[in-house]
Amino acid sequence: MTNIKKKKNVIKILHIDLGNGNIFLEKTDRYHEWLGGIGIGEWLIYKEVKTSVNAFDPENRIIFGTGPLNGTLSPTACRLYAVSKSPLNLMCSSSAGGFFAPELRFAGYDHIVIKGKSKKPVLILINDEDVKIINASDVWGKTTWETDNYLKNITKQPKLQVLSIGPAGEKLVRGACIMVNKNRALGRAGLGAIMGSKNLKAIAVRGTKSVNIANPKQFFSISDKIINKLKKSKAIKALGNYGTLSCVENKNLYGGWSYKNFQDLNIPFTMRKKFSSDVLKKNYEKKILSCFSCPIGCDRIYEINKGPYKGTEAEGTQFESLAAFGAKLGIDDFSFCVKADSLCNQLGIDVDFPAGIIAWLMESNEKGLIDKKDLDGIIPSWGDQESALKFINKIAHREGIGDVLANGALYAANLLNKKSKYYVMNIKGKELYEPLRYAVGYTLGACVSPRGGTHTMGSPFCESNANIDFKKAKEKYKIETFNKPLEWKDKEKLVAYYEKLHRIDSCLGLCHYVTDWLDISLPGFKDLTDLCNSVIGEEYTEEEIMRISLRIINIEKAFNLLHANLSKKDDFPPERDMKEAVPTGPAKGFKLKKEKFNNLLEKYYTLHEWDKATGFPTRKCLEKLNLTDVANDLKKAGKLIEK
DSSP states (O other): OOOOOOOOOEEOOOOOOTOOOEEEEEESSTGGOOOSHHHHHHHHHHHSSSSTTTTTTTTOOEEEOOOTTSSSSTTOOEEEEEEEETTTTSEEEEEESHHHHHHHHHTOOOEEESSSSSOOOOOEETTTTTEEEEETTTTOOOHHHHHHHHHHHHHHOTTOOEOOOHHHTTTTTTBBBBBTTTTTOOOOOOOOHHHHHHTTTEEEEEOOOOOSSSHHHHHHHHHHHHHHHHHHHHHHHHHHHHGGGGGGHHHOOOOOOHHHHHHBBSSHHHHHHHHHHHHHHHHHHHEEEETTSSOOOOOOEEOOOTTTTTTTTTOOOOHHHHIIIIITTTTOOOOHHHHHHHHHHHHHHTTHHHHHHHHHHHHHTTTTOOOGGGGGTTTOOOOHHHHHHHHHHHHTTTTTHHHHHTTTTHHHHHOOOGGGGGOOEEEEEEEOOOOOOOOHHHHHHHHOTTTTTOOOSSGGGGGGGGSSOOHHHHHHHTTTTTTOTOOOOTTTHHHHHHHHHHHHHHHHHHGGGGGGTTTTSSSOHHHHHHHHHHHHHHOOOOHHHHHHHHHHHHHHHHHHHHHHHOOOOSOOOOOOHHSSOOOOSSSTTOOOOOHHHHHHHHHHHHTTBBTTTTBBBHHHHHHHHTOHHHHHHHHHTTBBOOO
8 A cells, every 4th residue: 555644543343252241342543454334344254254164153253334434424424334254155244324323433433343152142232331241032032123112111212223133033044134223224145144143132322422523624515515416416306305216217217127036127007107206205105214414315204004004104115125025026016015125124134035035936836836835835926915925924934934935045946946946036146136137237236246146336326327417427437338228338347436436435334325326426436535534534545545445345256255165157147137038128139148248247357357267366466455365365275366
């Protein structure tokens, strides 16, 4: 790293060993090159979790981290990060909004590192310097909502910030998530099962300290500049008006749905009318909410006033739930999506996990590849809300066939009928949310994501967002195909850019929506670097910040090669997406031809200075990033290219 004139940022890490009850605080500046958030978390996981340790071993760690902007009034500085070795043996990280992250900093901590396993169910209570491990037998088996209420009642602190697991995490369901503030999920990676394996039910925090800002005048000047950019953005206006359901019209325009387990990327006209953003806002929206320090307000409370789910009120139903429980299952009822999302939040299970499994079951039943006798007599068919709710409960509690399904669709397909594996839509074994045949850059980002199929670690969302200025986008990226989702040229450059941007967001504690991931006119590396420097008193350059992100990307790659034995084949789309053309809509006739995707993947590897034939990092790349130890680890495993 080049010489930086700096006051080294002191990181405060709370270490908790649930096996022996030891608790201590580490103050250090030795993680300076990792900045914060997932940077520090993933480096600690890489260094401290050996390849011989599986996800549910006591020696696995789960790390909760904040960034240096959390607890300040930086726009959208609300994100909490969790990092661990996932049930799929991958380096996994997840992010959730709300109020937990700033509260943790108000209590005086940047990260919590948890290892070991308690003999009995416990929870952790943090009140500034007072940190306690207490018995959780009274709430073991309870939902996340019940746990949240219980902790606020016994502490008599209604503003206590709580993260917890539900029955799914306790039962080690591979798709269990951790719920923050009841309705915000640390999802997509099975982190709830990691907490469950440690007999850790919840962590609650209350803090009374302040977060220092090194240069307040500079900080407020930059923050005002960012807020002005947000006010001018059409994409932000749509997000503030509809929440994430603002995605609906873009999905209709480009063909980005997952209809009936991705058989098509368009939904029928009748479903399109029912899922209109204006219709959903008018019929279901009760209240608009925001996370800490967020001027956007994309969170919603939806209320159901009629039908079988009348009286259901839920916060946080996102577009993802509409796609997962609506389009993917062939169900054209938003009230069911709200009900299913609410149920998953209470049970502590990631919405994409049961939705992916149920969609596979429905299509396998349609194709005659699975029998109801194998499914406890339940017939899973398109549009069937009752059977879908039954499967969610069975999976979360590991009841009957749910005990098999709780290990994921790929595992279940291998047991029930291997021919049905074709219909398990997954990347790296992880059930897929992302439709892939409608945007090439978006597809590449999801395929190379280290945690297995996700669009928030490099997929260029704005590639198919009609609310942005494409002329300015082309000027910035020098990519003529920017607004042509089905074109292949230069899409690896977009992914490489957003990979770096997402890692820095996730180090600083910011929401992706405040950056040029959503809209090209919003802040990029320059604004984020200046904002970071104003808070912690450093003098990072944009290049040095980007270098940190590259170190993180290479750590993720190395971990997955060493722990999960991944290879180039694991960076490809599902077989269906390469064999079947989209049947209708804007992308009609398009498929991800394997040879073309391979060429794109090799260009992406080359950008990272990885070997294009294998995807393995090169020694030159790692040593340039001051990761010589990582290079030597890979060499021992035969996964380093010596050049």
